[in-house]
Amino acid sequence: MNYEFHLKARIRLSGEIEDEVLRELEDPVKERINKGVPEGRGVSKIEMRADGTGIELEILSDRYLRAHDALLRIRKILSQELGKRRVGLRGIEIRDYTITMDESLNVRLKVPFIKEMRSANGKTTLKLDVGETEIEKRIPDRILNLIEEKKRAKEYGSKSEHWELVFESKKKDFKYNGDPTEEMIKRHWIKHGSCRGQWIYGPQITKLFRTFEKIVIKELLEPLGYHEMIFPKLVSWDVWKRSGHAKAIYPEIYYVCTPKTRDPEFWEDVMDYYKVTHEIPVELIKEKIEGPIGGMTYAQCPPFWVFLQGRTLPDDVMPIKIFDRSGTSHRYESGGIHGIERVDEFHRIEIVWIGTPEQVIEEAEKLREGYRRIFEEYLDLQWREARVTPWFMAQEGLTETHENKSVGTIDFEGYLPYKQNWLEFQNVSVNGDKYPKGFSVKLQSKKDLWSGCSGIGLERWAAVFLAQKGFNLDDWPEKLVKEIRELPEVFRFL
């Protein structure tokens, strides 16, 4: 796509300048403006006109030097030249900024800063409503990036997420053909919590979850030298800005708000209202809370990275291998009743490793091998593995694969006989330099620093396992039964 940039502005000065002085300024401006820009490109026209205590300015340029960047160059040059004459710059007012693209575009941007956007006859005209601050913050550039992004999304919109089969387990004997969630409800193993997509897990299924955990720790994490940490479970905007989640996860966040104050008197009307009506005055509460500071855990590893944020690590501590299983993750999923394979509140062991690209890639392979061994020996599952759009890209709303072939996500999918369909039940990802870059973490040697992560969804493991093996322990693999010993019977109901 080709661009034409047309900008009109007025530069305010601390004193008057004569037309003559301005003529003297034109030379250094015209000489230096296209520095570093290919011959014949960049700014094609500059007009400057003295106007009392200001300069009226008109710039025409192409994408090799966008007019707003040219404006910043001019500001710098004028500031130097006028400084010699004891005149200062007092700010810039953008009178008009029109960007013309040589294509009709069927995209819509919902942001302030856009006065008008029109497409017709193979052209798109964009009129921006920006000032000096917005130009310094590179708002026009980000608007153009977003237009390009939306244009691409329209073009490839129908293309679904990348999916490429890379491994398939042997076919297995299924011992069961029912929906495990239904059966667990019947057996009082689980009961719906009071929130959407939330289950309360009774002793039997919790024992199964904890046995999965025990196997993962014993067979995978301990032999490979992983150590447990505790990652935060309330996530601030700042973390999601750095992880990239702030670009796209809004429709699925469980947002968190804090009280405006802890002063009990401030809350007295809410308490009184409740005590008198036995109803929660939600609208009144809304006025008394700050609003949202972030949300409940969505992806599990981002808030860990604050531990390393801004730090430099010696090369010899690499690779770093850690995991967290200290709490819940929450996503606002689509409504309706789903089983434990699709929940709003779920439990996951999150594994993170950090090192040189070679170390990170090698570690991902070791984990994949370990998982395969567990799925064969302990769970006897039928599963397959697929290379998909990297999770961190998917969660930013992207559908491509990474430019670097080593960076990517392997999804493990288990077969659900009762649905005759596959369910993604865990993944292994090499995230490249995404997180070290986002959180400014460096190696002492300045070599590339990469990371990987792998999420083990306990609900998903159970959903796949129970769907294939059912509820008769005689049908379960011996090695698993040996670990689980027996399922506790605690409750009975009338």
Next chain:
Amino acid sequence: MNYEFHLKARIRLSGEIEDEVLRELEDPVKERINKGVPEGRGVSKIEMRADGTGIELEILSDRYLRAHDALLRIRKILSQELGKRRVGLRGIEIRDYTITMDESLNVRLKVPFIKEMRSANGKTTLKLDVGETEIEKRIPDRILNLIEEKKRAKEYGSKSEHWELVFESKKKDFKYNGDPTEEMIKRHWIKHGSCRGQWIYGPQITKLFRTFEKIVIKELLEPLGYHEMIFPKLVSWDVWKRSGHAKAIYPEIYYVCTPKTRDPEFWEDVMDYYKVTHEIPVELIKEKIEGPIGGMTYAQCPPFWVFLQGRTLPDDVMPIKIFDRSGTSHRYESGGIHGIERVDEFHRIEIVWIGTPEQVIEEAEKLREGYRRIFEEYLDLQWREARVTPWFMAQEGLTETHENKSVGTIDFEGYLPYKQNWLEFQNVSVNGDKYPKGFSVKLQSKKDLWSGCSGIGLERWAAVFLAQKGFNLDDWPEKLVKEIRELPEVFRFL
């Protein structure tokens, strides 16, 4: 306090009645109105006047039959009597409702439904703004209860929470005199998370937490026959209504709000704004979320009770013994920087037991003995135990003890040498029938059903232990070191 109730209302009818008919109705009303009320008490005056298709009514009464309750009685009687004459009741309009108390009161209620409240000359006059619905919902009664509650709070306001020493351990040798949080920061064991009162726990301190857990499970929970469950970590208003927390915890809740919809188009302006400015449009998001549906976990056991809600259990499964350690709790604590002994996000093993009163009381004793053994043998702590206001009453804003002496909370307090002060680091509570009642859980035999709970704060245990024993493993009790083996060294920073 004595009350006088004076109510004026108009009952709307489906047709006109003659004065004569009304006279016929007066007899059954006057005859039946004070039924069950002590002689000479209750309603002292009733006046009824036919008025086209309505009856004007005036009632004067005392606290033995509040005028609004009398009104409901009259409605019932009239409905029966007029039914015989094919006239129906069409609703009641309260014209004026004044309640007079024989005391000056220095309390203030911040609720709708109160038109005016005035105190002077040893009298308080309360004019209510209520309709038929509010009377059916017992709003006037709850207003009077709240007045009594606030009056009591004023009288006993300066009285602090109940506190009564019941046990003291032996004096111990302290090996350390520093603030463990400071030392842990220096050692990179912990780092502040990106939210207020939130820490990220590195491998060493996490190992200590998990060792505490292991000891509690091995020495206490397994021998006593406890089984693990997974309690929800997002708590709805409905749970807090039933648990009583809805009365008072508003100043400390981390509120949770859900998106109004998952439709990505609805969120496009938020995403666009972020992509263009790299700033989160918090005000815009506020308009796009539903107002709080509840909050993050405050007390850990209430959301478990939904598992039993509305159910009847056979007597022979009692006592039920369970625990949860599946996630974080969050409280909006007072600002400023605190150590790990006072945090907004914390980790706790929550133990719950349910049974007959005898079973519940006996179990609490067993737990206390178990804790004492652990604190002596594994942690070698100096601690004390105090009987305090039951936690579930404290969290409802009350300061008294329970009327039943067996119901109550024992706080365990550990000594912090660096602060020369005590820190509550766990508790054991007998909660009486509070939770079974609140969540409608019954025994088959209809006998009393009680419950207890005990929260083990991992941060608090660590805060007390490290404050007394320091960071030199040679100073730590042998039995603990044997469990912990070694503290993992994973990170180093430049």
